[in-house]
Amino acid sequence: xxxxxxxxxxxxxxxxxRPFETAPFAKGAIAANEKRDDIVVLTADLGKYTDVYxxxxxxxxxxxxxGMAEQALVTVAAGLSRTGWTAxxxxxxxxxxxxxxxxxxxxxxxGGANVxxxxxxxxxxxxxxxxxxxxxxxxxxxxxxxxxxxDPCDATEMRQIxxxxxxxxxxVYCRLLRGNVPVVFDPATYKFELGKAKRFGDGADIGFISxxxxxxxxxxxxxxxxxxxxxxxxxxxATIKPFDRDGVAEFAASVDKVVTAENxxxxxxxxxxxxxxxxxxxxxxxxxxxxxxxxxxxxxxxPYLQNKYGLTAERVRDSVADWLGVRAEAAE
Numbered sequence: 001x002x003x004x005x006x007x008x009x010x011x012x013x014x015x016x017x018r019p020f021e022t023a024p025f026a027k028g029a030i031a032a033n034e035k036r037d038d039i040v041v042l043t044a045d046l047g048k049y050t051d052v053y054x055x056x057x058x059x060x061x062x063x064x065x066x067g068m069a070e071q072a073l074v075t076v077a078a079g080l081s082r083t084g085w086t087a088x089x090x091x092x093x094x095x096x097x098x099x100x101x102x103x104x105x106x107x108x109x110x111g112g113a114n115v116x117x118x119x120x121x122x123x124x125x126x127x128x129x130x131x132x133x134x135x136x137x138x139x140x141x142x143x144x145x146x147x148x149x150x151d152p153c154d155a156t157e158m159r160q161i162x163x164x165x166x167x168x169x170x171x172v173y174c175r176l177l178r179g180n181v182p183v184v185f186d187p188a189t190y191k192f193e194l195g196k197a198k199r200f201g202d203g204a205d206i207g208f209i210s211x212x213x214x215x216x217x218x219x220x221x222x223x224x225x226x227x228x229x230x231x232x233x234x235x236x237x238a239t240i241k242p243f244d245r246d247g248v249a250e251f252a253a254s255v256d257k258v259v260t261a262e263n264x265x266x267x268x269x270x271x272x273x274x275x276x277x278x279x280x281x282x283x284x285x286x287x288x289x290x291x292x293x294x295x296x297x298x299x300x301x302x303p304y305l306q307n308k309y310g311l312t313a314e315r316v317r318d319s320v321a322d323w324l325g326v327r328a329e330a331a332e
Contacts, residue, residue: 019183021155025118025176026054028162029088033059036166040080042066043090044073050090050120051178070095074103074115081114086166093119093134093175101140108171109147115172116165122151122175122212123263123292124305130296134175139268141173142241148194149241150174151212151263151270154184157238160192168194175212184216197244199251203231206320207255209248211237211270214261214290220313221320228326243273249281257286259320263311266291288323290316 021027029052033039041055042064056063066072070091077087089096096104096119108115119134126132141149148168152158158177165172190198197209200219203226208218215236222232235251237244252258258278262270271289278285292309306312310319321327 015180015182020180021159021183022180023051023054023178024155024159024181025090025162025178026051028159029055030058031159031163032166033062035163036086038084038086039088039166040064040085041088041090042073042077042080044068044070044095046091046120049092049178050118050176052090070100071103074100074117075107077115078103078107078111078113081108085114087113087115088162088165089115089117090176091117091119092121092132093137094121094132096173097134097137097140104141104147104171104173105144109144112146112170114166114170116168117171117173118162118176119173120176120178124297124309124311125213125263125302127300127302127305129299133297135265135292135297136268137173137175138240138262138264138270139272142268142273146170147241148172148239150194150239152177152192152238153211153213153215153236155181156183156185156187156190157192159187160190161238164192164194177213182213182216184219192238195239195242195244197235197237197239197247197251199233199235201233203233204255205230206232206257206259206324207251208232208234208259208261209237209251209270209274210234210261211240212263214263214311214316217311217313217316218259218261221317224313224317225320228321230320230324230326232320237270240270240273243277245277245280248274248277249283252278252283252285253281255285257288257324259288259290259316261290261316264291265294267294288320290319
Protein backbone atom coordinates (compact mmCIF):
# COMPACT_ATOMS: atom_id res chain seq x y z
CA UNK A 1 0.00 0.00 0.00
CA UNK A 2 1.47 3.42 -0.92
CA UNK A 3 2.74 5.47 1.98
CA UNK A 4 0.07 7.68 3.54
CA UNK A 5 -2.86 5.99 1.80
CA UNK A 6 -5.96 5.43 3.90
CA UNK A 7 -7.14 1.84 4.23
CA UNK A 8 -10.44 1.07 2.54
CA UNK A 9 -13.35 -0.32 4.56
CA UNK A 10 -12.55 -3.92 3.69
CA UNK A 11 -8.75 -3.69 3.69
CA UNK A 12 -6.71 -5.15 6.52
CA UNK A 13 -3.84 -3.31 8.15
CA UNK A 14 -0.55 -5.19 7.87
CA UNK A 15 1.06 -6.49 11.05
CA UNK A 16 4.83 -6.27 10.86
CA UNK A 17 7.28 -8.23 13.01
CA ARG A 18 4.43 -9.58 15.12
CA PRO A 19 2.38 -12.78 15.08
CA PHE A 20 -1.29 -12.13 14.38
CA GLU A 21 -4.64 -13.87 14.22
CA THR A 22 -7.52 -13.16 11.87
CA ALA A 23 -11.12 -12.89 13.08
CA PRO A 24 -10.50 -13.66 16.78
CA PHE A 25 -13.97 -12.37 17.71
CA ALA A 26 -15.76 -14.80 15.41
CA LYS A 27 -13.63 -17.68 16.66
CA GLY A 28 -14.47 -16.82 20.25
CA ALA A 29 -18.19 -16.51 19.46
CA ILE A 30 -18.13 -19.90 17.72
CA ALA A 31 -16.44 -21.47 20.74
CA ALA A 32 -19.01 -19.87 23.05
CA ASN A 33 -21.93 -21.26 21.07
CA GLU A 34 -20.39 -24.71 20.86
CA LYS A 35 -20.36 -24.75 24.66
CA ARG A 36 -23.65 -22.93 25.41
CA ASP A 37 -25.80 -23.45 22.29
CA ASP A 38 -27.74 -20.23 22.97
CA ILE A 39 -25.71 -17.61 21.09
CA VAL A 40 -27.19 -15.54 18.29
CA VAL A 41 -25.14 -12.96 16.38
CA LEU A 42 -26.67 -9.84 14.88
CA THR A 43 -25.15 -7.10 12.77
CA ALA A 44 -26.33 -3.84 11.22
CA ASP A 45 -25.17 -4.51 7.66
CA LEU A 46 -21.51 -4.63 8.72
CA GLY A 47 -20.91 -8.37 8.91
CA LYS A 48 -17.96 -8.21 6.51
CA TYR A 49 -16.29 -5.43 8.46
CA THR A 50 -16.84 -6.87 11.93
CA ASP A 51 -15.57 -10.39 11.17
CA VAL A 52 -18.80 -12.24 11.88
CA TYR A 53 -19.06 -14.25 8.67
CA UNK A 54 -17.15 -17.24 10.11
CA UNK A 55 -19.89 -17.49 12.76
CA UNK A 56 -22.61 -17.09 10.10
CA UNK A 57 -21.06 -19.86 8.03
CA UNK A 58 -20.83 -22.18 11.04
CA UNK A 59 -24.29 -21.35 12.46
CA UNK A 60 -26.38 -19.84 9.62
CA UNK A 61 -29.65 -20.15 11.59
CA UNK A 62 -28.17 -18.10 14.47
CA UNK A 63 -27.14 -15.07 12.37
CA UNK A 64 -29.28 -11.98 11.63
CA UNK A 65 -28.52 -8.89 9.57
CA UNK A 66 -31.04 -6.18 10.52
CA GLY A 67 -29.79 -3.70 7.94
CA MET A 68 -28.43 -0.20 8.44
CA ALA A 69 -30.43 0.49 11.62
CA GLU A 70 -28.47 0.40 14.86
CA GLN A 71 -31.48 1.15 17.05
CA ALA A 72 -33.26 -1.85 15.53
CA LEU A 73 -30.13 -3.96 16.04
CA VAL A 74 -30.15 -3.28 19.78
CA THR A 75 -33.90 -3.63 20.31
CA VAL A 76 -34.06 -6.90 18.35
CA ALA A 77 -31.15 -8.17 20.46
CA ALA A 78 -32.95 -7.11 23.63
CA GLY A 79 -36.08 -8.93 22.50
CA LEU A 80 -34.15 -12.10 21.70
CA SER A 81 -32.56 -11.97 25.15
CA ARG A 82 -36.05 -11.89 26.71
CA THR A 83 -36.83 -15.19 25.03
CA GLY A 84 -33.75 -16.99 26.32
CA TRP A 85 -31.07 -16.18 23.77
CA THR A 86 -27.69 -14.61 24.43
CA ALA A 87 -27.41 -11.90 21.79
CA UNK A 88 -24.04 -10.80 20.43
CA UNK A 89 -24.23 -7.59 18.35
CA UNK A 90 -21.66 -6.06 16.03
CA UNK A 91 -21.46 -2.64 14.45
CA UNK A 92 -19.06 0.30 14.60
CA UNK A 93 -18.55 1.85 18.02
CA UNK A 94 -19.46 5.34 16.81
CA UNK A 95 -22.83 4.05 15.60
CA UNK A 96 -23.52 1.89 18.65
CA UNK A 97 -22.80 4.57 21.23
CA UNK A 98 -24.14 7.62 19.41
CA UNK A 99 -27.12 6.40 17.39
CA UNK A 100 -28.21 3.63 19.74
CA UNK A 101 -27.14 4.96 23.13
CA UNK A 102 -30.67 5.23 24.55
CA UNK A 103 -31.50 1.72 23.37
CA UNK A 104 -28.39 0.22 24.97
CA UNK A 105 -29.13 2.10 28.18
CA UNK A 106 -32.86 1.43 28.51
CA UNK A 107 -33.76 -1.59 26.37
CA UNK A 108 -30.65 -3.44 27.52
CA UNK A 109 -28.81 -2.26 30.65
CA UNK A 110 -31.88 -0.95 32.50
CA GLY A 111 -33.59 -4.31 32.22
CA GLY A 112 -30.50 -6.48 32.57
CA ALA A 113 -30.79 -7.80 29.02
CA ASN A 114 -28.29 -10.48 28.04
CA VAL A 115 -26.91 -8.41 25.16
CA UNK A 116 -23.21 -8.19 24.29
CA UNK A 117 -22.26 -5.30 21.99
CA UNK A 118 -18.94 -5.72 20.17
CA UNK A 119 -18.08 -2.36 18.64
CA UNK A 120 -15.53 -1.87 15.88
CA UNK A 121 -13.34 1.07 14.87
CA UNK A 122 -12.41 2.02 18.45
CA UNK A 123 -10.45 5.26 18.72
CA UNK A 124 -7.91 5.79 15.96
CA UNK A 125 -8.20 2.41 14.26
CA UNK A 126 -9.91 3.84 11.18
CA UNK A 127 -8.93 6.70 8.91
CA UNK A 128 -12.49 7.82 8.21
CA UNK A 129 -12.58 10.76 10.57
CA UNK A 130 -14.92 11.88 13.30
CA UNK A 131 -18.02 10.19 11.89
CA UNK A 132 -16.49 6.70 12.23
CA UNK A 133 -13.92 7.00 15.03
CA UNK A 134 -15.35 5.92 18.38
CA UNK A 135 -13.13 8.15 20.51
CA UNK A 136 -15.55 8.81 23.41
CA UNK A 137 -17.35 5.45 23.58
CA UNK A 138 -15.78 4.21 26.82
CA UNK A 139 -16.90 7.36 28.63
CA UNK A 140 -20.45 7.07 27.30
CA UNK A 141 -20.80 3.39 28.16
CA UNK A 142 -19.03 3.65 31.53
CA UNK A 143 -21.63 6.19 32.63
CA UNK A 144 -24.53 3.79 31.99
CA UNK A 145 -25.56 1.95 35.19
CA UNK A 146 -25.14 -1.83 35.19
CA UNK A 147 -23.07 -1.78 31.97
CA UNK A 148 -19.88 -3.85 31.72
CA UNK A 149 -17.20 -2.10 29.62
CA UNK A 150 -14.15 -3.86 28.16
CA ASP A 151 -11.24 -2.71 25.95
CA PRO A 152 -9.12 -5.71 24.83
CA CYS A 153 -5.44 -5.50 23.93
CA ASP A 154 -4.88 -8.20 21.34
CA ALA A 155 -6.19 -11.25 19.49
CA THR A 156 -5.71 -13.53 22.49
CA GLU A 157 -7.81 -11.33 24.74
CA MET A 158 -10.39 -10.55 22.04
CA ARG A 159 -11.01 -14.25 21.44
CA GLN A 160 -11.21 -15.06 25.16
CA ILE A 161 -13.64 -12.20 25.85
CA UNK A 162 -15.90 -13.29 23.00
CA UNK A 163 -15.88 -16.82 24.37
CA UNK A 164 -16.61 -15.68 27.94
CA UNK A 165 -19.06 -12.84 27.25
CA UNK A 166 -22.11 -15.07 27.56
CA UNK A 167 -21.13 -15.83 31.14
CA UNK A 168 -21.11 -12.14 32.12
CA UNK A 169 -24.38 -11.01 33.68
CA UNK A 170 -26.35 -8.31 31.90
CA UNK A 171 -25.28 -6.01 29.11
CA VAL A 172 -21.69 -5.80 27.90
CA TYR A 173 -19.97 -3.20 25.73
CA CYS A 174 -16.68 -4.45 24.31
CA ARG A 175 -14.45 -2.74 21.79
CA LEU A 176 -13.96 -5.00 18.78
CA LEU A 177 -10.53 -5.79 17.32
CA ARG A 178 -10.84 -7.19 13.81
CA GLY A 179 -8.81 -8.07 10.74
CA ASN A 180 -5.15 -8.90 11.29
CA VAL A 181 -5.07 -8.57 15.08
CA PRO A 182 -1.62 -8.77 16.75
CA VAL A 183 -0.98 -11.52 19.27
CA VAL A 184 0.67 -9.86 22.27
CA PHE A 185 -0.29 -12.28 25.05
CA ASP A 186 0.56 -15.98 24.89
CA PRO A 187 -2.78 -17.81 24.50
CA ALA A 188 -1.30 -20.80 26.35
CA THR A 189 -0.67 -18.82 29.54
CA TYR A 190 -2.74 -15.62 29.46
CA LYS A 191 -6.26 -15.63 30.88
CA PHE A 192 -8.67 -12.71 30.75
CA GLU A 193 -10.38 -12.12 34.09
CA LEU A 194 -13.25 -9.66 34.26
CA GLY A 195 -12.45 -6.75 36.58
CA LYS A 196 -8.82 -7.78 37.15
CA ALA A 197 -5.83 -5.79 35.94
CA LYS A 198 -2.67 -7.64 34.83
CA ARG A 199 0.84 -6.51 35.73
CA PHE A 200 3.83 -7.02 33.44
CA GLY A 201 7.31 -6.34 34.80
CA ASP A 202 8.54 -5.01 38.11
CA GLY A 203 10.23 -1.72 37.19
CA ALA A 204 9.50 1.05 39.66
CA ASP A 205 10.72 4.21 37.92
CA ILE A 206 7.65 4.40 35.67
CA GLY A 207 4.34 2.58 35.94
CA PHE A 208 2.28 2.48 32.75
CA ILE A 209 -1.46 2.02 33.33
CA SER A 210 -3.00 1.21 29.96
CA UNK A 211 -5.98 -0.32 28.21
CA UNK A 212 -6.77 -1.63 24.74
CA UNK A 213 -4.06 -1.74 22.14
CA UNK A 214 -2.12 0.92 24.05
CA UNK A 215 -0.88 -1.86 26.34
CA UNK A 216 1.08 -3.30 23.40
CA UNK A 217 2.58 0.15 22.79
CA UNK A 218 3.45 0.56 26.47
CA UNK A 219 5.15 -2.84 26.64
CA UNK A 220 7.27 -1.90 23.63
CA UNK A 221 8.02 1.55 25.08
CA UNK A 222 9.03 -0.04 28.40
CA UNK A 223 11.60 -2.21 26.61
CA UNK A 224 13.05 0.84 24.87
CA UNK A 225 13.12 2.82 28.11
CA UNK A 226 15.02 -0.01 29.81
CA UNK A 227 17.86 0.56 27.32
CA UNK A 228 17.86 4.18 28.47
CA UNK A 229 18.22 3.19 32.11
CA UNK A 230 14.55 3.71 32.98
CA UNK A 231 12.90 0.75 34.69
CA UNK A 232 9.22 0.50 33.85
CA UNK A 233 6.31 -1.86 34.42
CA UNK A 234 2.90 -2.05 32.78
CA UNK A 235 -0.55 -2.61 34.28
CA UNK A 236 -3.08 -3.69 31.65
CA UNK A 237 -6.66 -2.75 32.53
CA ALA A 238 -8.88 -4.47 29.97
CA THR A 239 -11.98 -3.99 32.11
CA ILE A 240 -12.98 -0.34 32.41
CA LYS A 241 -16.12 -1.26 34.36
CA PRO A 242 -16.08 -2.92 36.84
CA PHE A 243 -12.67 -1.36 37.41
CA ASP A 244 -9.88 -2.91 39.47
CA ARG A 245 -9.46 0.08 41.78
CA ASP A 246 -7.53 -1.86 44.42
CA GLY A 247 -5.16 -3.31 41.85
CA VAL A 248 -4.51 0.10 40.32
CA ALA A 249 -3.89 1.68 43.73
CA GLU A 250 -1.49 -1.08 44.72
CA PHE A 251 0.36 -0.74 41.42
CA ALA A 252 0.60 3.06 41.61
CA ALA A 253 1.91 2.87 45.17
CA SER A 254 4.77 0.63 43.96
CA VAL A 255 6.16 3.04 41.32
CA ASP A 256 7.65 6.53 41.37
CA LYS A 257 5.67 8.01 38.48
CA VAL A 258 2.52 6.99 36.60
CA VAL A 259 1.74 7.16 32.88
CA THR A 260 -1.81 6.50 31.68
CA ALA A 261 -2.27 5.49 28.04
CA GLU A 262 -5.53 4.99 26.16
CA ASN A 263 -6.86 5.00 22.61
CA UNK A 264 -9.66 7.34 23.72
CA UNK A 265 -10.18 10.98 24.58
CA UNK A 266 -8.67 11.97 27.92
CA UNK A 267 -12.12 12.70 29.33
CA UNK A 268 -14.19 9.99 30.97
CA UNK A 269 -12.13 6.96 29.98
CA UNK A 270 -9.22 5.11 31.56
CA UNK A 271 -7.39 8.21 32.79
CA UNK A 272 -10.48 9.51 34.57
CA UNK A 273 -11.20 6.24 36.34
CA UNK A 274 -7.52 5.88 37.33
CA UNK A 275 -7.56 9.37 38.86
CA UNK A 276 -10.73 8.48 40.77
CA UNK A 277 -9.15 5.29 42.08
CA UNK A 278 -5.97 7.05 43.23
CA UNK A 279 -7.90 9.87 44.87
CA UNK A 280 -10.02 7.39 46.80
CA UNK A 281 -6.85 5.61 47.95
CA UNK A 282 -5.18 8.94 48.91
CA UNK A 283 -2.32 8.26 46.47
CA UNK A 284 -0.67 11.24 44.80
CA UNK A 285 1.91 10.55 42.08
CA UNK A 286 3.41 12.59 39.23
CA UNK A 287 1.36 11.60 36.17
CA UNK A 288 1.72 11.82 32.40
CA UNK A 289 -1.52 11.33 30.45
CA UNK A 290 -1.39 9.90 26.92
CA UNK A 291 -4.54 9.77 24.83
CA UNK A 292 -6.64 11.51 22.18
CA UNK A 293 -7.18 15.27 22.63
CA UNK A 294 -10.61 16.81 23.17
CA UNK A 295 -11.48 17.24 19.49
CA UNK A 296 -12.86 15.34 16.52
CA UNK A 297 -9.98 13.80 14.57
CA UNK A 298 -9.46 14.34 10.86
CA UNK A 299 -9.35 11.72 8.11
CA UNK A 300 -6.00 10.16 7.27
CA UNK A 301 -4.08 6.92 7.17
CA UNK A 302 -4.08 4.95 10.42
CA PRO A 303 -0.27 5.08 10.87
CA TYR A 304 -0.29 8.85 10.24
CA LEU A 305 -3.07 9.52 12.75
CA GLN A 306 -1.66 7.28 15.47
CA ASN A 307 1.76 8.90 15.10
CA LYS A 308 0.38 12.44 15.00
CA TYR A 309 -1.65 11.94 18.18
CA GLY A 310 1.03 10.09 20.10
CA LEU A 311 -0.41 6.57 20.10
CA THR A 312 2.57 4.66 18.66
CA ALA A 313 5.17 2.90 20.79
CA GLU A 314 7.84 5.34 19.60
CA ARG A 315 5.74 8.37 20.48
CA VAL A 316 4.91 6.91 23.89
CA ARG A 317 8.60 6.25 24.53
CA ASP A 318 9.60 9.74 23.40
CA SER A 319 6.87 11.41 25.47
CA VAL A 320 8.06 9.62 28.60
CA ALA A 321 11.71 10.33 27.79
CA ASP A 322 10.96 14.04 27.34
CA TRP A 323 8.99 14.05 30.58
CA LEU A 324 11.89 12.47 32.44
CA GLY A 325 14.57 14.50 30.69
CA VAL A 326 16.42 11.50 29.23
CA ARG A 327 17.61 10.96 25.69
CA ALA A 328 15.34 8.85 23.49
CA GLU A 329 18.21 8.30 21.02
CA ALA A 330 19.70 5.77 23.43
CA ALA A 331 16.86 3.38 22.61
CA GLU A 332 17.43 3.44 18.83
